Amino acid sequence: MMACSFKEDKSWDDLDELTEAFNKWLKRKDKDYTYWTFAPVFREDNELDFAWIGGWSSGAMFGKSWDNWFDDDDDVGKLFNETADCVNNLASVTTVRAPADGWPEAGVTWFSRCTLEDGVSLRDAAAAHGAMGSAMADMGSPAASWLFLPALGFGDVEFDYYHVESWDDFATLGAGFDAYFNQGGWMKANELMDGVTQCASPNLYRYKLRRDGDR
Structure with missing residues (x-):
């Protein structure tokens, strides 16, 4: 990174x-x-x-x-x-929800700094993010997501991980806003995320895939 x-x-x-x-x-x-x-x-x-x-x-x-x-x-x-x-x-990456159809050439991604609540494990947070992602997909707003865990060069950070989500375009992201604010997504978030982790307001970027490696 x-x-x-x-x-x-x-x-x-x-x-x-x-x-x-x-x-x-x-x-x-x-x-x-x-x-x-x-x-x-x-x-x-x-x-x-x-x-x-x-x-x-x-x-x-x-x-x-x-x-x-x-x-x-x-x-x-x-x-x-x-x-x-x-x-x-350098960060270690845990996949929560992989892209459904491989990497698009371009899209929209946000990064949010998250801090675990006391006594909560990273496994618990990954499960909560995964459940929230499934709930949003059921509302018509699928997104790929990951947890980025600070590894080398971050220093003494005041958060535990980045929650990263990605959409194919702004229209898909906007549909997610509709689902979150108008179709009960925020209530589902309160149900699933309260007591697990606290995430800051995300930073949003346009991304471009520069090279897809041979795996």
Whole structure:
């Protein structure tokens, strides 16, 4: 996970050039890696120009990828440093509801910081989020969702995990708002989530799938 700000005079066009170069490196060195870029739409500050999130199918593939990168990045790292300043973190991801039809090329995602109530386990929270996701799907608003658990580089964070949800487009997200506020979704949330976890107001992004790795 990287939170990035463009260098002076750099833009999304330069990021496109960077991802094109990086994809060429991945084709030779790391066919497993999948990644997305995220453009902020609604968030609490304006310091972030874009986010970059990628992942591997296993910890072993993660380690192999980094070994390959440090061995020879083919100057893609230099291009990255010329394009943006980024803060790099590693999270472990638990899938709550997988995308129904694989990864769309683009869509809408939100990230919400969540804190477990006293005596509640992460397993309990995952079950509650899963039940809420099923309830929303029954109301006609399906969403994929995950728990992102801080692992490396986060420091002493004041939350336990990110709850991440994704929709194919804003229309689908808007239908979810209708279901939540007008069809009883908020009452279901009170029933399922109270006493389990407290989640902050989400930050919303448009995402673009830059590469779907060979798994």
